[in-house]
Amino acid sequence: MSTVIMLSLILMTLALCLAFVRLFIGPSLPDRVVALELFSSMIVGIIGVVAIATDVPSLLDVAIVMALMAFMAAIGFARFLERGGPRDD
Amino acid sequence: MIETLKAGLILVGALFMFLAALGLMRLPDLLTRMHATTKAATLGASLIMLAVALHFGEVAVVARALGVILFIMLTAPVAAHVIGRAGYFVGSKLWHGTVKDELRPHYDPLTHELRSGMEPDDDARKRPLRDGGSD
Numbered sequence: 001m002s003t004v005i006m007l008s009l010i011l012m013t014l015a016l017c018l019a020f021v022r023l024f025i026g027p028s029l030p031d032r033v034v035a036l037e038l039f040s041s042m043i044v045g046i047i048g049v050v051a052i053a054t055d056v057p058s059l060l061d062v063a064i065v066m067a068l069m070a071f072m073a074a075i076g077f078a079r080f081l082e083r084g085g086p087r088d089d
Numbered sequence: 090m091i092e093t094l095k096a097g098l099i100l101v102g103a104l105f106m107f108l109a110a111l112g113l114m115r116l117p118d119l120l121t122r123m124h125a126t127t128k129a130a131t132l133g134a135s136l137i138m139l140a141v142a143l144h145f146g147e148v149a150v151v152a153r154a155l156g157v158i159l160f161i162m163l164t165a166p167v168a169a170h171v172i173g174r175a176g177y178f179v180g181s182k183l184w185h186g187t188v189k190d191e192l193r194p195h196y197d198p199l200t201h202e203l204r205s206g207m208e209p210d211d212d213a214r215k216r217p218l219r220d221g222g223s224d
Contacts, residue, residue: 015110030176
């Protein structure tokens with residue numbers, strides 16, 4: 001089981017690195033917002049795996065809050081984009 | 090049995106997340122990137138939460154895990170729709186190989202108005218309904 005957990009954590013860390021590259025080079029602001037949303041999904045997954053690895057079920061609350069915050073952030077960014085705030089990308 | 094199932098769920102979930110990140114990295118424009126990330130990342134997080142529910146097996150934890158799954162499945166399409174809409178409206182470029190953009194000929198970027206191209210004319214649209222009514 002620990003091999004599986006290690007493997008999945010490695011995979012998700014690689015995925016985080018790839019998403020970070022997109023966040024860094026992303027040509028426009030919406031691309032970066034998409035990368036940030038992928039971040040939050042992956043962090044929910046990582047928290048789940050860590051909860052399994054450490055047998056701490058309270059970590060699920062953190063995952064819930066993470067998903068909630070990501071949704072709010074996405075809506076906020078989209079409103080900001082459509083209203084046409086100052087952008088530098 | 091449950092151990093095997095759990096291991097499989099975790100691995101497949103992590104693999105789907107990796108695929109989502111790969112798609113985000115490799116695909117050419119905003120909409121295709123969102124196509125990669127939204128679905129694959131949702132599926133990956135859901136599978137891992139299923140594994141969490143199987144691992145703990147208590148009512149409170151299973152309920153919370155299923156709640157996370159439900160919440161992710163409810164919010165991911167909404168967030169993707171909103172971001173895609175904003176991205177289209179702020180004019181992010183589509184891939185040069187895009188075959189079809191049905192919104193462009195029907196959409197007025199200044200007034201945010203959609204037209205189907207099938208309207209009779211403006212008079213007919215503005216006339217109250219009962220003028221041409223049946224009885």
